Amino acid sequence: MSNVLTGEVKYLLPGGDAVVHISSHDRYKTCLLRQAVPGDLLSLSEIHKRRGIVRASLAKIEKPSAKRVPAKCSVAAHCGGCALQYLHADEHATVKSQWVKAAFSAVITKATQWLPIQDSNEHDGSWHRRRLRWHVGYNPHGQTLLGFRAYQSHDVVEIDVCMVVTGELEALRKALQLALIDEAIDLPQSVYAVQLSDAMHVVLEYEGACALDMMPDIGWQGMTLQYWCRDSMGVRALSKPVHQLYDNLPTYTDDIAIYIGPDDFVQGQQSGNRMMIKQVLAWSEGAKHVVDLFSGAGNLSLPLAASGMQVLGAEVNIASVRAANSNAKRLKLSAIYQQADLFGRFDMSPFVGADVLIVDPPRKGAKKICSLMNRLLPKKVILVHCDVLSGERDALEMKAQGYRLRALRALDLFPYSGHVESMSLWAL
Secondary structure (H helix, E strand, O other): OOOOOEEEEEEEEEOOOOEEEEEOOOOOOOEEEEEOOOOOOHHHHHEEEEEEEEEEEEEEEEEEOOOOOOOOOOOOOOEOOOOOOOEEEEEEEEEHHHHHHHHOOOOOOOOOOEEOOOOOOOOOOOOOOOOOEEEEEEEOOOEEEEEOOOOOOOOOOOOOOOOOOOOHHHHHHHHHHHHOOOOOOOOOOOOEEOOOOOEEEEEEEOOOOOOOOOOOOOOOOOOEEEEEEEOOOEEEEOOOOOOEEEEEEEEOOOOOEEEOOOOOOOOOHHHHHHHHHHHHHHHHHHOEEEEEEEEOOOOOOHHHHOOEEEEEEEEEEEHHHHHHHHHHHHHHOEEEEEOOOOOOOOOHHHOOOOOOEEOOOOOOOOOOHHHEEEEEEEOOEEEEEEEEEEHHHHHHHHHOOOOEEEEEEEEEOOOOOOOEEEEEEEEO
């Protein structure tokens, strides 16, 4: 429909889409729109419905909201990464905290401790992302680009500097892009990179076979890089000798360093990861026996083992299980990890009766695990969610299993994006 209509933005949904109330339309009263801010008065065009969702295009901002600011990023209108660029930074913590509180509203009681996101930590530089995936594409002149994809597109956005990643990662992107332009390396489909405490894993990803045996010198002068190739044959090292890379994690007293491999999951923000671990430490104080499901390389539970607790973990990814056990052995900790199909059938008997059960699943959540609580019978449960919808579903299952929400915390590990993390503490 081509007629221009007017509407007012009422609120933002998790993910960053704005809900717009349309003033007059014969079929639709509300629609979704990108890059809008609560309080904006807008002219809309091209209202259409796809897969049950009504969306519109922005024709004009008739009256901007007091909360609207110019985007700090020059490509914010095109890039698919930062949905909140036009919302004043002071509002981000409030909006994201509201998303978490709304998702858990059916299980919050007067006894629940609520811990909203604190003010933005942008001023101290600790909020930048350390884990990402760049894609390979081309600009209109046919020059190779390495960067992020445009919104709802496979096109790669041409950027000068990305404001949300660490300076080291941004410098690496530019060096790799020059190497691709100069054809110094085979052209991959994408590049995965994660920055740890003093080094980076960099994985060149190919759909077919990669012909590289060794990564050539690209003139990088920064921290240690461990290059890998991921292709149809699997993952292999392109830097030799292979460097062992570590991430520093807090405990009750000091830090421990755990080995992280190229396929091990790490949180996207280093300072946020430390905040998350410190919250787990606080909620687990006094425990003796800890179970960690979706344990990864031991990010949340090895700091507990370093404090004298006995840890038993389970993880789907066998490489992460090996890394976690290697870390426990090297650090001489009482922690054992095993592989288990945590989304299907597994032997739950070793995990029954823990003082603390930690569950940190991927985006789709852990409904299967939550439905087993009346058989696992932990004294306390700590759930970590990176998606508010799966968090809401799992919270309702926890309530059905007889557990009560004792504390709820929201964390912003991806500033300017539409993502928010939640941590919740449960007990019978």
